[in-house]
Amino acid sequence: MSRELPSYHREVAAKNRATILDAAVRLFLESGYDRTSLARVAEGAGVSRATLFKQFPTKAALFEATVLAAGGSPDAEPVDLPTGDFHAGLVVLGRAYAELLTRPHMVALMRVVIAESPRFPELRERTFDFGTLPVLAALGRYLRAEHAAGTADIEDPDVASAQFLGMIASAIFWPRLVHGTWSITDDEQLRAVDEAARTIAARYAAPGG
Template sequence: MAAAKRESVLAAATELFLEGGYDRTSLARIAEQAGVSKATLFKQFPTKAALFEATVLAAGAASDPASIVVPAEDFRAGLVTLGRAYAELVTRPEMTALMRTVIAESPRFPELRERTFDFGTLPVLAALGCYLRDAHAAGLADIDDPDAASAQFLGMIASSVFWPRLVHGTWSITDEEQERVVVEAAQTIVARYGAR
């Protein structure tokens, strides 16, 4: 029952945050729309900032990590698979809208600005970190700092797939262009870290 209530709260919060922004969305309104008491909501999410963070992370964790089948013996193919999953994640409309809200609202709300969103818990990002460490251990790659390599890889994808969409609401990229971005990012990481 607790899991069902949490899902209901997160669904209501997502809808209301996207509709009214962080400032104009009250916890009482979220509780009402979710069909739970304010006490139930506060028990799981003691502050609006904590609920907003959970909303963003839930939007990013909506896919099943088990559905990402990563080729273990081919470093480049594994990166392409994970890069595609990341591109799909950051192009979800609700993810873009929620991140736009974070950027727009955080200067005015210290409690939101001070939260450190634990994006590393998102299935795609966790899978990438594991994959890079495993590739290093298996001798497929020489990666002393998997976090830096991960940031480099995801940054190459986000700079073409996510950030323009975030800044320019009407901007778009074709599936073919997105695939080329992912493949070229994977090739760059292989050139830098692939085993010689």
């Protein structure tokens, strides 16, 4: 019995966290950062304030978790990367990143960040560690593994990652963030990912790799 209790508490905490984040994203998008209080989130999630404060002691911490949760996929299958083909692996990861960027809440949440952060220092100072997202963590591991295998020559994987992701985001995410009516077809999105992968492969692939 004593061995099962910690597991039970972890399950309850995980369920409460998911419920809180669901309520938070709805309220942040409906009311904005300013008019969303932790008390309202607790009420919307059907949990006590003490339960919410235990996991998210500040509104800024809750908002950061909400943004990261929108880009997370804890139940997703691991990305299956092809071996021996640097460009092909980049395409797989680039498509996964494009899928993340086009999720329903991502643009709306980033608009809240941009609109609200100048007025709220606690929000402006959040680091928003997107590197913890599964797809981005997988990209970092992939670039380092390809360098170690000699398939690619990447002295600074962080720079290469930023270059790759920046090309994709500039093609499929930032225009939609700025222009609400802007759209991109699936074929155009795939082409943007492929072009970004080709550019990175041309820059970093080892000779004959």
